[in-house]
Amino acid sequence: xxxxxxxxxxxxxxxxxxxxxxxxxxxxxxxxxxxxxxxxxxxxxxxxxxxxxxxxxxxxxxxxxxxxxxxxxxxxxxxxxxxxxxxxxxxxxxxxxxxxxxxxxxxxxxxxxxxxxxxxxxxxxxxxxxxxxxxxxxxxxxxxxxxxxxxxxxxxxxxxxxxxxxxxxxxxxxxxxxxxxxxxxxxxxxxxxxxxxxxxxxxxxxxxxxxxxxxxxxxxxxxxxxxxxxxxxxxxxxxxxxxxxxxxxxxxxxxxxxxxxxxxxxxxxxxxxxxxxxxxxxxxxxxxxxxxxxxxxxxxxxxxxxxxxxxxxxxxxxxxxx
Amino acid sequence: xxxxxxxxxxxxxxxxxxxxxxxxxxxxxxxxxxxxxxxxxxxxxxxxxxxxxxxxxxxxxxxxxxxxxxxxxxxxxxxxxxxxxxxxxxxxxxxxxxxxxxxxxxxxxxxxxxxxxxxxxxxxxxxxxxxxxxxxxxxxxxxxxxxxxxxxxxxxxxxxxxxxxxxxxxxxxxxxxxxxxxxxxxxxxxxxxxxxxxxxxxxxxxxxxxxxxxxxxxxxxxxxxxxxxxxxxxxxxxxxxxxxxxxxxxxxxxxxxxxxxxxxxxxxxxxxxxxxxxx
Numbered sequence: 392x393x394x395x396x397x398x399x400x401x402x403x404x405x406x407x408x409x410x411x412x413x414x415x416x417x418x419x420x421x422x423x424x425x426x427x428x429x430x431x432x433x434x435x436x437x438x439x440x441x442x443x444x445x446x447x448x449x450x451x452x453x454x455x456x457x458x459x460x461x462x463x464x465x466x467x468x469x470x471x472x473x474x475x476x477x478x479x480x481x482x483x484x485x486x487x488x489x490x491x492x493x494x495x496x497x498x499x500x501x502x503x504x505x506x507x508x509x510x511x512x513x514x515x516x517x518x519x520x521x522x523x524x525x526x527x528x529x530x531x532x533x534x535x536x537x538x539x540x541x542x543x544x545x546x547x548x549x550x551x552x553x554x555x556x557x558x559x560x561x562x563x564x565x566x567x568x569x570x571x572x573x574x575x576x577x578x579x580x581x582x583x584x585x586x587x588x589x590x591x592x593x594x595x596x597x598x599x600x601x602x603x604x605x606x607x608x609x610x611x612x613x614x615x616x617x618x619x620x621x622x623x624x625x626x627x628x629x630x631x632x633x634x635x636x637x638x639x640x641x642x643x644x645x646x647x648x649x650x651x652x653x654x655x656x657x658x659x660x661x662x663x664x665x666x667x668x669x670x671x672x673x674x675x676x677x678x679x680x681x682x683x684x685x686x687x688x689x690x691x692x693x694x695x696x697x698x699x700x701x702x703x704x705x706x707x708x709x710x711x712x713x
Numbered sequence: 714x715x716x717x718x719x720x721x722x723x724x725x726x727x728x729x730x731x732x733x734x735x736x737x738x739x740x741x742x743x744x745x746x747x748x749x750x751x752x753x754x755x756x757x758x759x760x761x762x763x764x765x766x767x768x769x770x771x772x773x774x775x776x777x778x779x780x781x782x783x784x785x786x787x788x789x790x791x792x793x794x795x796x797x798x799x800x801x802x803x804x805x806x807x808x809x810x811x812x813x814x815x816x817x818x819x820x821x822x823x824x825x826x827x828x829x830x831x832x833x834x835x836x837x838x839x840x841x842x843x844x845x846x847x848x849x850x851x852x853x854x855x856x857x858x859x860x861x862x863x864x865x866x867x868x869x870x871x872x873x874x875x876x877x878x879x880x881x882x883x884x885x886x887x888x889x890x891x892x893x894x895x896x897x898x899x900x901x902x903x904x905x906x907x908x909x910x911x912x913x914x915x916x917x918x919x920x921x922x923x924x925x926x927x928x929x930x931x932x933x934x935x936x937x938x939x940x941x942x943x944x945x946x947x948x949x950x951x952x953x954x955x956x957x958x959x960x961x962x963x964x965x966x967x968x969x970x971x972x973x974x975x976x977x978x979x980x981x982x983x984x985x986x987x988x989x990x991x992x
Contacts, residue, residue: 433903575765577765577970578765583977602903605932643903643904646904646906647903648935649932650971650974650975650978651974651975653936653955654935656914659905660905660908662872663872663874663902664904664905
């Protein structure tokens with residue numbers, strides 16, 4: 392399988408308002424063509440920051456290093472002009488909160504068609520294409536809906552509009568940041584189904600960012616688990632979630648309650664997620680880790696292959712079992 | 714064992730809010746947020762109230778607290794009618810307390826943790842005699858798993874999980890009998906969520922509290938609830954023991970809701986035996 396996108400040793404350093412420090416610390420992962428890679432993490436894990444650095448949407452003053460390989464070029468070095476071309480045309484983005492991401496004073500038809508219009512397509516053609524896109528993402532009565540404003544739609548419909556916008560430029564990769572977090576269960580299921588269909592029928596690869604392990608298990612082929620701006624573990628989704636090789640992943644997986652069976656409340660981790668601006672020395676997870684030892688307090692664990700295809704950044708990966 | 718005495722009785726509750734206008738000249742429409750809801754909360758039980766956004770579940774909670782005035786219907790606590798919060802006698806104000814969803818916005822950022830909790834005792838001085846408040850403060854913080862040192866800090870210096878513990882401590886400081894939790898764990902990180910859930914379940918048992926737990930998260934409900942009430946568009950569609958609701962839901966809406974969740978987990982959707990499918 393060929394990798395469409397490769398992120399290698401990505402580092403992002405921020406300075407200013409929120410504090411300063413290396414919030415993303417040598418993160419590497421890849422997305423294969425027509426497959427879905429999931430980025431899992433809690434608040435402050437750097438999952439959104441990592442995905443947004445791919446399309447150059449970082450806070451002002453962010454300093455980056457490493458490589459983001461996209462079609463034989465490094466997007467980290469790409470000029471702003473080139474990035475504008477990549478965004479939308481080659482890589483589509485679905486943002487977390489459609490109400491905040493959509494323009495409240497433009498009709499949804501205008502917003503979905505923006506990238507087509509800018510490409511020089513004629514008005515009548517744009518309208519036809521937008522109608523097709525709205526239909527494609529499952530918006531009923533596209534003719535009626537094309538001229539409404541975002542506030543006139545439900546949350547699920549707005550999320551579909553976001554997806555139509557991301558598809559409009561015909562991208563090979565879609566970055567979806569928590570695309571279903573703000574939605575109700577039944578709507579969530581429909582949106583996930585839609586994303587899975589798109590991947591199958593249009594062959595679009597996806598980078599799915601989420602904290603929800605149930606969603607990940609359902610949609611992702613491969614997952615990357617992040618903690619405090621570093622990769623804790625990565626590998627095939629099923630294997631990582633069923634048989635974690637990092638104590639943090641194990642804790643997350645144990646903390647997912649089920650609806651279909653009654654589960655006991657899991658043994659909680661102590662404390663709160665580490666702050667990437669003030670990362671503990673050694674392994675960032677050691678203050679909360681049930682198997683931490685002296686070595687974990689001083690030595691930063693490297694991401695190593697724990698078994699074929701499975702990478703873990705735990706000194707004692709071989710001792711972790713669910 | 715939970716007792717079956719009813720402590721809170723909601724009868725035929727109706728709440729409407731002004732809705733959008735159909736046009737500039739048309740009068741405002743009204744939105745029925747709660748439509749004829751009747752529900753009992755029993756002493757010492759964990760009753761979950763679930764529904765999708767806009768189903769009216771939070772409005773029910775606000776009526777129980779006396780923050781929203783219903784157009785019709787009654788709410789009574791152990792047989793005594795509950796009016797708006799400012800018309801309630803002090804002992805009834807105390808008896809029903811609330812934990813809000815977002816501790817970031819429900820705690821005053823300018824006050825220290827200690828003063829946030831002491832404020833409750835200024836309103837209800839009988840709960841903690843003026844002399845021993847330092848001791849009482851340490852006790853209530855210990856009850857929610859925090860050490861006395863946080864009393865001098867402000868909410869901004871605490872993590873999300875610690876802030877939610879403060880919200881719970883503030884509610885507990887008045888020794889309530891009924892705790893209303895509106896999406897109390899939804900905003901927390903997964904690894905912190907189970908800490909707070911454990912705390913709530915422990916407190917419910919040790920303090921013999923009744924808890925009205927409002928959420929959209931069915932998995933959490935399955936873990937902790939004794940009974941579950943389901944709302945849809947302002948109406949109460951089903952209320953049953955947690956076991957019954959999750960294994961044999963009777964209303965089509967509940968079946969759909971569970972179906973979506975079971976599907977995501979790759980489990981078979983529960984079907985009532987009376988509705989067996991023809992193969």
